[in-house]
Amino acid sequence: MTNPDGHELAPAPVPFRVNHSRPGAAFQLDELSKAIVEKLQQDGRRSYAGIGKAVGLSEAAVRQRVQRMVDAGVMQIVAVTDPMQLGFARQAMIGIRCTGDTTKLGEKLAAMDSVDYVVLTAGSFDIIVEVVCEDDDSLLELLNTQIRSLPGVISTETLVYLKLVKQQYNWGTR
Structure with missing residues (x-):
């Protein structure tokens, strides 16, 4: 082009x-x-x-x-779009504790439309995901019917974003 x-x-x-x-x-x-x-x-x-x-x-x-x-x-x-400008007023980071194969669970989470970031971690959580939702009701629906219902999910902890202060992608050239 x-x-x-x-x-x-x-x-x-x-x-x-x-x-x-x-x-x-x-x-x-x-x-x-x-x-x-x-x-x-x-x-x-x-x-x-x-x-x-x-x-x-x-x-x-x-x-x-x-x-x-x-x-x-x-x-x-x-x-790179601004989710708020596009009608996605709720963003959150969700820490997930689980049993079983974290890779398989991570793949299931990655397939969800509202999930834009998935990492397998060590420490308090086995997996951390970032989600972008239209509103609080959509976030609650995602948590209750999609994430918490997955086999192997023991618990979740949701950190709701109140304000995005900084987001950069320029670390690749340091």
């Missing part, structure tokens, strides 16, 4: 894939790749030619580096 100036745009958003092929192995970003990521974090629709000019590479070299990072599962290019 190209922009009105005829320059190639960054690829369309794709669902994020977690790369399990090499657990614990870090994908190394050199300074040029970090600079490309930073430019895309500022504006994910910025053209490859514009990024290339800013970081000192050709459009083709930028396209190749971006594709390599996307293919490796290191990065995705997405539109």
Whole structure:
């Protein structure tokens, strides 16, 4: 896809894939790749030619580096929305204590539309999920009929968000 100036745009958003092929192995970003990521974090629709000019590479070299990072599962290019602006007035983090296989339970939780984040943890909770709901009634329905009813769930603790103070995604280039 190209922009009105005829320059190639960054690829369309794709669902994020977690790369399990090499657990614990870090994908190394050199300074040029970090600079490309930073430019895309500022504006994910910025053209490859514009990024290339800013970081000192050709459009083709930028396209190749971006594709390599996307293919490796290191990065995705997405539109980040404000849930409140879209009618989702209730966000919460839910800590879940469970028995059995946490991986299988995590997969069931990840399949739920209202769940946008799932991590298997050590400590007080076995799994932590973040949810985005229309309102308190929707959150209660999600807790009672979907999450707490899953086999293996022992208990939940819900932390309701009152105000989002900071949310950034720029840690990838530190």
